[in-house]
Structures are given as C-alpha cells and as structure tokens.
Amino acid sequence: MQVADGVHQFKVPMRHNPLGYTYSYYLKEAETLIDAGIPGWDAYSALEKQLQEQDTHVKDLERIIITHMHNDHVGLIEYIRERGAVETIAHRIAEEHQQAQIKWYKDMYRNISEELQLLGGGSFQQFLSRFEHAFREDPKPLRLDKLVEDDAALDLPGVKLRVIWTPGHAAEHICLHDAERRILFSGDHVLPKITSHVSEHTWEKRDPLGDYLNSLIKVRDLPVDLTLPGHEHSFTSLPDRVSQLFKHHEARLVEVKEALKGGKSTVFDVASAIHWDSRPWLIMDFWTKRMAATETYAHLVYLRNKSEIREEVIDGVLRYSLA
Ligand SMILES: [Zn+2]
Numbered sequence: 612m613q614v615a616d617g618v619h620q621f622k623v624p625m626r627h628n629p630l631g632y633t634y635s636y637y638l639k640e641a642e643t644l645i646d647a648g649i650p651g652w653d654a655y656s657a658l659e660k661q662l663q664e665q666d667t668h669v670k671d672l673e674r675i676i677i678t679h680m681h682n683d684h685v686g687l688i689e690y691i692r693e694r695g696a697v698e699t700i701a702h703r704i705a706e707e708h709q710q711a712q713i714k715w716y717k718d719m720y721r722n723i724s725e726e727l728q729l730l731g732g733g734s735f736q737q738f739l740s741r742f743e744h745a746f747r748e749d750p751k752p753l754r755l756d757k758l759v760e761d762d763a764a765l766d767l768p769g770v771k772l773r774v775i776w777t778p779g780h781a782a783e784h785i786c787l788h789d790a791e792r793r794i795l796f797s798g799d800h801v802l803p804k805i806t807s808h809v810s811e812h813t814w815e816k817r818d819p820l821g822d823y824l825n826s827l828i829k830v831r832d833l834p835v836d837l838t839l840p841g842h843e844h845s846f847t848s849l850p851d852r853v854s855q856l857f858k859h860h861e862a863r864l865v866e867v868k869e870a871l872k873g874g875k876s877t878v879f880d881v882a883s884a885i886h887w888d889s890r891p892w893l894i895m896d897f898w899t900k901r902m903a904a905t906e907t908y909a910h911l912v913y914l915r916n917k918s919e920i921r922e923e924v925i926d927g928v929l930r931y932s933l934a
Contacts, residue, residue: 623648640769650686678798731877779823
C-alpha cells in the first residue's frame, strides 16, 4: 500500500503472533527497505509479491535499514541476501551487541538461570532446565555493512532520512525521520495501540525504561504528520500517542510502588500484583511470566535509580521496598 509519495507499506505476515504482521517500508526510488520481517518462506513470498506489484524484485534491492535487531524485523534479511546483494544499515550498538553475544552465549543458560533466581522465580528452575539445550545454539550474527550514530543523515536517491537513536525497546533502536515528507518511521518505539515491551536483564546493568522515556521525548515534537510503525497501523498524532505512553508508564510506576507497600518484595511478587492488559498473571505461561517479570524489573530499576525505592539482595534474591 502506498502511504506517501514513493513510500510503500508492505505487510509481512507473522503466523502464531497476535500482531499478525511486521511492516516493511519500501522506498521506491532508493530501492531501499526499512526492516524486513520474520524468517520463513511465507514471509519471503509475501515480500516478493509486494515488490513485484511495484515492478521490482528482491535482487534489485540496494539496502535495508534496520530499526532494531529483533527477529520479526531482521530475520528475513538472510533470505533476501540469498537472492541479492543488499547493504544492511543499523545503529553501531547493534554490532556491539552481536559481538558481545558471541562471547557470552556459552554462559547464556547460567545467566538466565541466575537471573530467574534473583528475580524471585526460583520455583521455576526445574521447568527452565528442560530448555537448557535451547540456550546452547550458536548465535548467527547478521552481517551489518554500515553502522550509524544518532543524528546521522542518510542521503538516498529520492529521500533524505535522519537517524534518531531511540534506545528503550532495544538498545540499538533507531527511528528514521523524513523531514520533507513529514514522516516518522517509528519501528517498535512508538506503536499506536500496544505499549512496546521494555525490559531489563540482571546481567545488563542498564536503565531501559529511563532510556525509553527519554527516547519518547526525542521524537514527540518532531515535525511529523504521519507515523509509520513496525506493527498495527499508521497514525497521525504522534504527540498524543507519546503522552498516552507516558501516562501508561506513570500509572505502572504507581502500581509498582503500591505493590511494595506490603513490605520487601521480589520482582516476581511485584509482577504478580500488577494489572497486565494481555492476560492475568495467574494464567500466564512461564515464558510470559518471565517477560512480565523482566518488564517489571525495568520499572523497579528506574525507581531505584531515582532513589524512590530500595534494593537489597537477600539470600541470592533481589528484594525491593519503599525508600
Ligand atoms: Zn517488532
């Protein structure tokens, strides 16, 4: 579907995912995609068909700009590379993460198991151990040809894009601003309905929620009439959506502090006391609980850094209380 002059939104299907699609944006004159889609032949043939509708082919693509390195955005790139020589462009941190992962993937299971303990999910250790083999797979890094920094200008045929580094949902996340068309390609940084998953891991020592909120401010007041996200649907009022997301996280932070009123609590304790839009905690499977816990942990880290709550490690488990 053409969404602006020379800009097409391709639907790349994701089976078994409630989001349904990843959007890949095709910039016609530059023969460029912004993001690709999940790996698989279904996704590949959908992309190929939509390229053909624009009288072009996978082999004619010049480059793919990557908003972030999650599989639903980059997984299809290797399939495209088998048919054509595309240049890949991503934020510098994407490559740093890939290199770090190569070094520590052997310890991945141990890290995940230790994290589960720290977060207060020790009762799931036996369940987790059934998947130990799954964490032993060699990482398959994606060749990144060009690394960019915040504020980089990508001057392509028919389109000038400015890179806006927006860490939060992923540390390497970028949005792309087309000032002339007044468009923002927002990746998964700002989605119109769901809130982006922002999570922290105990081995990372970052503040992804703090980063995320700063990154929202970075895009809020851009001169933009149309925001083109990685999922769901395009939308017009970026500042309104940003303020909804701020409200969501403010409410969540209040909920987290409420949950701590009962005394020292683990991350799993707090996560179980929070209202989750997707489904109640009690009926979440283990993997969803783990995602909810790492998201809760990001909120706790944010509050800890603001000295609003206290963090201690007692018997190998993180415990939080109101400051
Ligand atoms: Zn995504």
